[in-house]
Amino acid sequence: MSQLATNARVVRALGMRSLRQTFRRPQLIAPILIFPTLLLAIQTGGAGGAVDLPGFPPVQSFLQFMLAGAMMQSLMLAGNSGGIALAVDIEMGFTDRLFSAPIPRFAIVLGRLAGTAALGLFSSLWFLAIGLVFGAEIESGVPGALIVIALVTTTAMAVGGIGAAIALRTGKASVAQGLFPLVLVVLFLSSAFFPESLMIEPAKTIAEYNPLSFVVDGIRNPIIAEINASDLLDALLAIAGIVVLGLVLSARALRHRLRVG
């Protein structure tokens, strides 16, 4: 078996373990699926009239608008949960088992990210299903849905890279867990839950430059309208930026961890 195939098997096995770990630990799965679903229900039920505000983008329903925000929240928390789970592995010594195996050490991080990507995939399918069940339409049809799924999956992996870097650098689940509120703050300062055009300063300017706004607009666009190449490109560039940041930070943190033991 070639080295590449062996490494791919390792990444797959670690990804599967990561996925099992998430579904077997309620405190990891709850923020990824249950909280965003509840928030989606509360917001669409309580603030549905927002669609009538002047300047609100043309949408079929508030639920249709909110689906991208819910997916974004879910994938951000999936990335954060991945970081927490990796930090728990470090605390209980499980990463020593992985580091003492004859595998490339980046495969350990990639395995974790593969699990986070799978959670992103699951999250996108979950929220698309909820949207469809409750009457939201995907305006750009199946191609649009596939774009949504791809963007959510890759963004989850990208955000997971930053979560992994924090876990590797600190080795403490409490630190990774402490970032939970920060994730929500960054998310609320984007266009995830409210259109940028209706925000007031300084939130409006922050949201305008927040990379998450580019991603969420890229996810939202195929749901509420026809596919827009420019929005898609912006989203891909923002995701690429997060991927690069996550990879650089993870690589540095991994080197640090191996140096200090």
Place this chain on the structure above:
Amino acid sequence: MAAIAVQGLERAFEDVLAVQGVDLEVDEGEIYGFLGPNGAGKTTTVRMLTTLLLPTGGRATVAGHDVVNEARAVRASIGVALQEAALDPLMTGRELIRLQATLQGLPGEEGRRRADDLLERVDLGAAADRRVGTYSGGMQRRLDLAAALVHEPRVLFLDEPTTGLDPVSRKTIWEEVRALNDEGTTVFLTTQYLEEADQLADNVGIIDSGRIVAEGTPESLKAEIGDPHIQLQIAAGSIVEAEEVCARIGKLLPPRDGRTVLVEVANGAADIPRTVRALDEAGIAVESLELVRPTLDDVFVAKTGHHLEGESAEEAVGA
């Protein structure tokens, strides 16, 4: 070729030198006991030998490969069961061993077969599909050991494999270690238990404050300390006379209290009858008598000035 060869190995953590110029050699097929109290540098040494920590000085090879420059080849040759079994409580035993097989590059079918065989070998077949979090301490240790064996490593590192286990579980692990060694596996075993090193190890290295203070077979180390001694409990009022009598039989050792006489004897148990006769003829009543052979703790005391197990026990209580 030595299975493990270490020269001048050092590891500093900022200003603290945790391992200070360790030299040791472990032959193929040997069980090497690395003995020392908590904080002596055992685990730091093992982490360097298993490529989990970079040395800050010196050199080490494991299975013929340099631990720094050929780390991956080292990792392919070793099995590692570290202190505090590094297990995921949410996985089942079977999932863990199969994951380990994948990490070691075993093809799917072979990995599954090895996993099943090993689970049976460590008597976890019936519990294989239960989550590890439900296992007892002994079961977790056995699972950890099985995971370390999945690729049939040439060198097996066991870092305090029986710490915290009950006597029965400890004995089971010892039997398994002996069986593995009989099959040709070199075992590097760290322990803070004297009996464990005495029972299992072909050679023992004693480490204290990051330095090797003694090395050799358990028997040769104990022989360095001296002959066995007879410990006599004497009735009150006769201690001076008893010491005079015993001084004619062997060398008197410093007494522990006002009622005990310790006399070193060259012939061990063979010297007991004449000692009893001499005391009886002098009219001295002996309340109890025991032949005490030198232990590795005596070796440890002689080399470091303090006891090994007493300190560990105190730390355990303190923790």
